[in-house]
Structures are given as structure tokens and as C-alpha cells.
Amino acid sequence: MADAGFPIDVVSVEQRLYSGQASFVIAQTTEGELGILKNHEPLLGQLVPGGFVMIEQTDGTRRVAAVEGGFLSVTGDSVTVLAESAEWARDIDVDAARADLEKFEEGSPGHDRALARIRAVEQLAQEK
Template sequence: MADPLHVEVVSATRVVWSGEATNIIAKTTDGDMGILPGHEPVLAILVAGAIQVYCPDATREIFAVDGGFISVAHGRVSILSEYAATATEVSLREAEKELAEARARLDAGEDDEDTRQHFAWASAQIRAAEKLRL
């Protein structure tokens, strides 16, 4: 069996998580991407959503990201996003409230970058919290 991947999830303000993984599932602009040890080098654009990291001890870490990039090279995976959080840090109730507020602003015609980003981040947090329950 190949050595586990070394993974870092990094936001603009902190290293959210660092550890080893046997498998990663992330959603990119080209669709879902699965990453296993020995994966070819790649740089891809992430879409807002939940990233699943399967660890060697059979646990699973889930992260909400608002987009960003994923880089895979030489057994190292870097997930870089302006906003990122572990699913356990997410308050589902707060995320649902933020999503409703952003949706109301969009429905009222406030289709600006800030509102779209707020909507995407709230949606990503909800997806991560929901995956945590599965």
C-alpha cells in the first residue's frame, strides 16, 4: 500500500487542518475529484462546498470551503480557500439563517459579488454540516 497523503487545509487566516489521508473527495469546476496516494500532480479550481478527507485510522474529516484551489504533487495535497472551516465548527442553524438572508437579498435584486459570496459560503457550510451527519 502506498504511503498516505499529507494534507493541509488552509484559509486566508489560518491552517484549518493538517494530517494524513488515504482518500480525498473534492468538487472542482470540472466535477468531483477523487485523490488517492500516487495521484498525478494536478492543480484544480474548487467550487464552494464540502470536501471529505478519509484518514488512515478510518475516521473522516469534512471541510466547508467557499471555493479556492486544490494542489496535488508528490504525496502532498494543499487545499487553499479564502474561507474554510471544519464541519464540526459549523453551526447549522447560523448557516441556514445566513443562507436565508443571502437568498432574500438576491431575490430583492442585490446580485452583487458580496451577496453571491455570502450565499456560496452559507451553502458550503450547510453541505459540510449535512455530510457530517451521514
């Protein structure tokens, strides 16, 4: 019987991007990149500007989302990502994201969002 994993929700201001079971999660926080497995110690982390979240589902499928701002909450039995914005890497137009990166000033919200989108696409490409 396969391990049930743990519940994870990825929620942005605009939508619930994901709700399901995961066996492993990686998130970029202000304290560094965190890897989370089932029964992880509880923690609350601030997501970095321009970061990503990788979810390995219990069936082995990996999904990567660009996330902008917000928090990661880990309890003993679940993970919640509360982001200002979030979108799947597979849905990102990387050329447009690169153009935005050049267009916006470093440290601005537009620059951070473009950086998050590019990092998510790069992380997804590493998985293939």
C-alpha cells in the first residue's frame, strides 16, 4: 500500500492553486530552501520574493509553482503555502518573464514576480 503522504494547499490572493497529497515539498524562505517530509516539525516561514515551491505528489509527479511573497505554514501533519501570487511553471511564458525581468527595476514587485516565474520554469526543467 502506498504511503498517503501529507496534505498540502497552495493558496494565493486570487485562487486556490493546489490542494492534494504530497510526499515531499521544497519551498524557498528567507531562512533558506526548506525540504519538508511527512511529520516535519511545525514551523512558519516567510517566502522569498521571486521564489518557487516544488511539490512531489504521492504518485511521484512533480509540480512546480512560482510564488510571490507570503508564508509557509507547516504543522505536524499538513503544509499550507499562503502566497500573494502563485502560478504553475508549466503555464509560464518564459520569454515574457525574461522581458519583464529586464523591464522592471531590481527589487520591484514586477522584477520579483518575473524572477519567481523564471526560477520555477528552471526548476521544472531540471526535473525532466
